[in-house]
Amino acid sequence: MLREYGNLFSAFVYSVLQAALQDKAPGGWWxxxxxxxxxxxxxxxxxxxxA
Known part of the structure; x- marks a missing residue:
């Protein structure tokens, strides 16, 4: 993620969350x-x- 987008500071957590959801990461508590x-x-x- 950092190599592709650079440092997004606090917004980085939302980018990682979006990528994890798109990659169909397992459900549960995160x-x-x-x-x-x-x-x-x-x-x-x-x-x-x-899903």
Whole structure:
């Protein structure tokens, strides 16, 4: 992802999430996290259902 798109900063997590969903990654519980400027940390617990 980094080689193809470069550093997207915080938006990078959404690009990875989109790629994982398009690649039909297995469903279940996913942990999505990002780190920002200074030290800010954000996370989300996602329940993904396989199509």
């Amino acid at each position: 942990w999505l996290s990002s780190f920002g400027a200074g030290f800010s940390c954000h996370g989300a617990l996602l329940e993904v259902q396989a």
